[in-house]
Amino acid sequence: MQMSLIASPLNYTGGKFRLLSQILPLFPKKINTFVDLFCGGCNVGLNVKSKKTIYNDININVYNLCNFFKNTDSKNILKQIYKVITKYKLSIASKYGYEFYKCDSSKGLSEYNRSGFLKLRSDFNSKINTTFDYYIMLYVMIVYAFNNQIRFNSNGEFNLPVGKRDFNIKMEQKLIKFIKRLHEQDCEFSCIDFRNFNIDILKKDDFVYIDPPYLITCATYNENGGWSQNDEKDLLDFLDILDGKNIKFALSNVLASKGKTNEILKFWLKNRAYKTHHLKYKYSNSNYQTKDKISSSNEILVTNY
Structure with a gap:
């Protein structure tokens, strides 16, 4: 098939x-x-x-993140993602709507998310990850970053600014399918x-x-x-x-x-x-x-x- x-x-x-x-x-x-x-x-x-x-x-960060997805249950990953979103007071427009955050879809959610995103980025770059899993923090940061991109500076710090989007239903389904395919495959990661x-x-x-x-x-x-x-x-x-x-x-x-x-x-x-x-x-x-x-x-x- x-x-x-x-x-x-x-x-x-x-x-x-x-x-x-x-x-x-x-x-x-x-x-x-x-x-x-x-x-x-x-x-x-x-x-x-x-x-x-x-x-x-x-890219060691991509390697570690994909390995994490390969070896972790998707339900547990989603649970932790929403914990990070809640901790850093980031938006979930698909659940509450743009008006709840005093934003509109054309301008995006960057104004609302900026302070929470910068706090998340600072904690991640400082390796403060005793409560929430490091790789969950990385993935959430990528989702809320500019154009969902991945970029680290020469010091190994994530350095993208906040983006207009957040963790929506489409992204959630894409992540679930990705993890499911990795679990189905006989695959391994190297760096x-x-x-x-x-x-x-x-x-x-x-x-x-x-x-x-x-x-x-x-x-x-x-x-x-x-x-x-x-x-x-x-x-x-x-x-x-x-x-x-x-x-x-x-x-x-x-x-x-x-x-x-x-x-x-x-x-x-x-x-x-x-x-x-x-x-x-x-x-x-x-x-x-x-x-x-x-x-x-x-x-x-x-x-x-």
């Missing part, structure tokens, strides 16, 4: 949920172990049929640099999906030199090694975006026999800081099969 698509409750920059209908049909039909090497919000790994799934991401991933564990029917930071785009993961040209070259070398071991892979990336061209990727593809699938790029959650959210971009999926 075909699995119904599950969207991650983590609004990760560059998440691939809206491209799944184009990406998934290009994947191998038979997958033993699926490796989501830069899993982010896990949108791809959640929706791939495989015997086993390995989610990997170098290592891709260069340290042990490819010797992979066999013929295993498959690696790679959705790295895009070298030529602007996003939170590229702030402060988060992804360099050397990283790009090392990743492409890593893919060549996979190919040399007859391990199937698929790489998501962009060849061109907003007048920029990824020359490293372009040169690499020119000298390889890999297949390049051009996707219809139109998903607007990649960068909330730009006004032109659906500007044309040459988004591709590269496969070695």
Whole structure:
């Protein structure tokens, strides 16, 4: 039976949920172990049929949060979420309505939630978590943060401002489905640099999906030199090694975006026999800081099969 698509409750920059209908049909039909090497919000790994799934991401906070969801009952998680919301006096507009908080849906709930959110953020960053679970605090903070994004500064502190939204019924259902899918899967999480991933564990029917930071785009993961040209070259070398071991892979990336061209990727593809699938790029959650959210971009999926 075909699995119904599950969207991650983590609004990760560059998440691939809206491209799944184009990406998934290009994947191998038979997958033993699926490796989501830069899993982010896990949108791809959640929706791939495989015997086993390995989610990997170098962001320790994402790793810990997803592991927490994997190993915790959803009813208990929801109970704790509402305890945190109550403790920090945050809104639940789906229950009480916008008028209760003296706000309207167009302007959002940021004015009402600001003080409670800043207190929650301060407590989280100070590691004050003796009463409420640390990962519950993190998830609630993400929900009430600007555009539900995840961002930490160089000191490891969550540094996004308050957003316009709150924990609504849609988010609750998305979280429940996410946790249920993780519990159903034979999956594990790891938090290592891709260069340290042990490819010797992979066999013929295993498959690696790679959705790295895009070298030529602007996003939170590229702030402060988060992804360099050397990283790009090392990743492409890593893919060549996979190919040399007859391990199937698929790489998501962009060849061109907003007048920029990824020359490293372009040169690499020119000298390889890999297949390049051009996707219809139109998903607007990649960068909330730009006004032109659906500007044309040459988004591709590269496969070695």
